Amino acid sequence: MARRLLVTYGLLLLLLGIEVAGSFLPLGRGARPLILLPAVIMVGIVGLQFMDVRSGPTIVRLFAAGAIIWLVILLGLGSLDPLTRIQYPVPAQTAPESY
Amino acid sequence: MIETVGNHEFQYSDARHQSHTAISGMWLFLASETLFFGALFLAWIYARHWRLEGFDLGARHTDMTLGTVNSVILITSSVIYAAGVLYAEAGNMRRLVQCCYAAMAFGVVFLLLKFGLEWHTDFSHHLFPGADFPIKGAARGGAQLFFVFYFMSTALHGLHMLIGLGLVLWIVVRAKRGEFTREYTTPVTVVGLYWAFVDMVWIVLYPLIYLIGRGA
Amino acid sequence: MNLWLPAASTNAPEVDHLIWALLAISVAVLCLVFGLMLLYMFKYRSGSKIERGALAKKSWRLESAWTGATLLAFFGLFLWGADLYVRLFQPPPEALRIYVIGKQWMWKVEHIGGEREINALHVPIDMPVELVMTSEDVIHDFSIPAFRVKHDVLPGRYETLWFEAKTPGTYHLFCTQFCGIDHAHMTGEVVAMAQPDFERWLQQNDPGETMAAAGAKLYMHYGCSGCHGGNGASSATAADSTRAPRLPGLSGSPVSLTGGSTIKADDEYLRNAILNPVERRVVGYQPIMPSFAGLMSEEDLLNVIAYIKSLSPGPAT
């Protein structure tokens, strides 16, 4: 059992290293959130190993899945608005010389 | 009050029934905590979307080495506590207490580094949003928004750390009193869930604060 | 007590048709539900002796029937509503632009020619009018029930609302987003006039100085000419032209920004460029422009933007 913990510990530190290294890559401003990828994997590892999602009662998996799905709803549907909000819809400029 | 009938409360059929119920109760509470921090992440998305330049400029004023060291410390602490849970399930209570002390030690070091050192330097640089915020010019708005997110998320995470340390201390007290046996280790597992969750929140907060703003 | 709201704009009848259709569907469903309920209450009351017969065991056929019907009806209503809504956000290009500033408990309106109004809006009929609105403090909402339009007015941003008045007359103007103590008094009147009457009204209220002219004075006063040159043509010497982008021809043309995106230089871009220049920096220029946030009032800002747009060829809308 202790070996499994050490492997998990090593994996987490490795992913942390990848994350820090990734932050020095010349990613464009918009693509920077890709650095979150190792963090999401680490969260998965902590969930599976330390909180033993697999061995607990079945509804534990239900609540874990629920938390993730609702977080995706909040962040996904919530950020739909700012990402698609046209600041000031201006049509093409072809107006008559009225003034 | 609740009279316990053979190691479980009267409304449960047996001890295993109650322990699973306590675990699922904690998991449900952690689901609500996930959305509690989720709202803060949405604020991060909005603030960074509208004030991209200033936000990342503010992020570059954080101390990355300290953040990385803190991350390693917190991961170590939760691994040690997980080892403690395994010892408890194996019935070795002395080892459990040692692991709890080690986990708490790392936790306290994390808090000292975070609030003692990092916040202290930030306040000395007047980085708390307000009149004497050092970053002037047009990027001021975005940088202030970043430090709003920074101070609020670290404060809330710190608060959850304190609660976690209190719970681990409570486990140590009960272990010393010999309340845990090889069969009955539910509180140890439940506090382990909470401590792992606090570690998870930091694992997500760390890149949002220190890494995404930096880069070429 | 009048139970009838004038439909004074081109989109008003269409909104009314949608509302009457919704009402018709609702009344039909209500008759069905209330009718069945009353029928069952009478026919199957515990005292009545009529033969109840076998109870329906399988219910899913009935369930899927009324679920399908509801889904279909709802999808149709969604499309109809969406069509009206999207058209509300596409002002025709030849719309007459009028600037509106919401301030705690009053509306300030400015026309291109410089005419100003408080809590009143004079518009010509049979011509699309586009309101460019912003607020100086909290969120307000510019609502004209007779035209069936309303839109929130947010501080720190421009929101647009367009309509085409049809019948001349005076209609209510309400603020419909709660904005403090005198929210109920932040009302006014919208006067729709025939074209000649509107022209005469403009003459009577002409202050002699258009927005662009007022903007020119402010352009000097705030020191923009220091970097952008006398008439925005970047000062004579070539060396200086690298300090600040040239303004003539800027309005309406695409601008490439640091960070790789190119956007159209519209009112919002000009406003952002003045209030927080570093956010939308033009490629190739140092971030040396100071931010004017808090220094320039909304009216001055609108006038300076009008002046910058007047430097470009094409319309001075």
Place this chain on the structure above:
Amino acid sequence: MSTDSYLTDGDTLRSWLLTTDHKRIALLYLFTITGFFFIGGSAAALVRYNLITPEGMIHSAETYNRLFTMHGVVMVWFFLVPAVPVSLGNFLVPLMLGARDLAFPRLNLFSWYLFLLGGFIVLFSLLMGGVDTGWTFYTPLSTAYSQGYVVWCVVGIFISGFSSIATGVNFIVSIHRLRAPGMTWFRMPVFLWSLYATSVILVLATPVLAMTLLLLAFEAIFHIGVFDPALGGDPLLFQHLFWFYSHPAVYVMILPGFGIVSEIIPAFSRKELFGYKFVVWCSIAIAVISFLVWGHHMFVAGTSIYSALVFSILSYMVAVPSAIKVFNWLGTMHKGYIRFDAPMLYALGFVGLFTMGGLTGLFVAALGADVHLTQTYFVVAHFHYVMVGGMVSAFFAGLHYWWPKITGRMYPEMWGRAGALTIFIGFHLTFFPQFILGYLGMPRRYHSYSPEFQTLNVLSSAGTLVLAAGYLLPLAYLTWSLFHGEKARDNPWAATGLEWLTHSPPPTENFAETPRVTGKPYDYPPPEQAAIT
């Protein structure tokens, strides 16, 4: 009434204030929310009093703004959201499950104290300086331009939010873990299903409200600019976060009402609930889809067109399960043996009023119509039809239906029916004119209005008197029935459900021995077999 019921099991103040018996906690909650209901109700009466004349009977607009804010805050967070789950839910969930208590009894008592603490802080802030921002606290008005005790009020709601989370966790875990032997998921009464769906929303939506109010308080104290555009923030972020909680919260208010009506209509039609599985899956579907639709509160707020289109189509999807439920109730009444006791009258009132409320929801979900109708009295009428006509009627239905089980006494039947009819008539008189006012364009939250709206407003204010009388009536005769009501038998309605197997009022340990469940939840034989006197 058996002598050793939970009511007589210890009568010291300490035995009530430190009880962990879910039945006693339910009564403590019942008294608390009744108090809050009448505080919010009197604020509403004053609002309607003010609107009798166009220039407003209360001369100061400031007072009027504080009154409607108080009406909103107290009614939403201290009556509508908690009402059914904490009172009827706390009392009945263990009884219906066949359990002896909820999963976490101490947490249950702690949630009452949190509710009380939050309530006092909010009342303190409302009575001391008052809050003048409306219950929606839109920024930057609430953070930069408000004079009221906004921060205190927000702290109070923050604390009472944790009471909701605690109740939600308690119900979900109890329903999962404490079901009686033989009670599979599809043998559970629909009331438990609807409380399960309500608890899912409570647990997953309230934390977002907690964080939103925390950000609001920080913004109001330190002016840190999260929501203030002058400092770079986005006021629409607050609206998104606020409505992410507040729309699912309105389903927290109505779902228990669905559950109660799904219990009462089969009991008084002596017939099995039509389409049990559909009604159950509709409750779960509502709990999930309710999280996807909050944008329809912001169609004119300046959000992007695309997100408005997405939210409009999703808002239509969430209306479908509610429509299915109404058809299933009618299916239940078909070929039934309908009796018109007070609970049934309230339940039928619920079906009628909720249908009207739901249909007007279609008006404001259609984007084109919403642009004209939002922020007017049409929307005020819509949500009052659903919340007051729907949820409060269902709450009264449930209160009358389980009153014999809770108190061991029968309510006076004729007075019960009179109460139901008065509320039904008073309700229509108060809120139907507001639909017309809304179409004519009268904005909501106006202290004074233009004279042509006066007649409809006077009609609506008159209706308020009838409605107020309708609500005071049950308070009177139910209190009277506590002392002089006729003794109730264990199962006065000959209804199915484990709660009717034990005595009324039930002993502290609920059941002598844990009941076994064998059949479907609503097998009502036609009346010849089961004679009810």
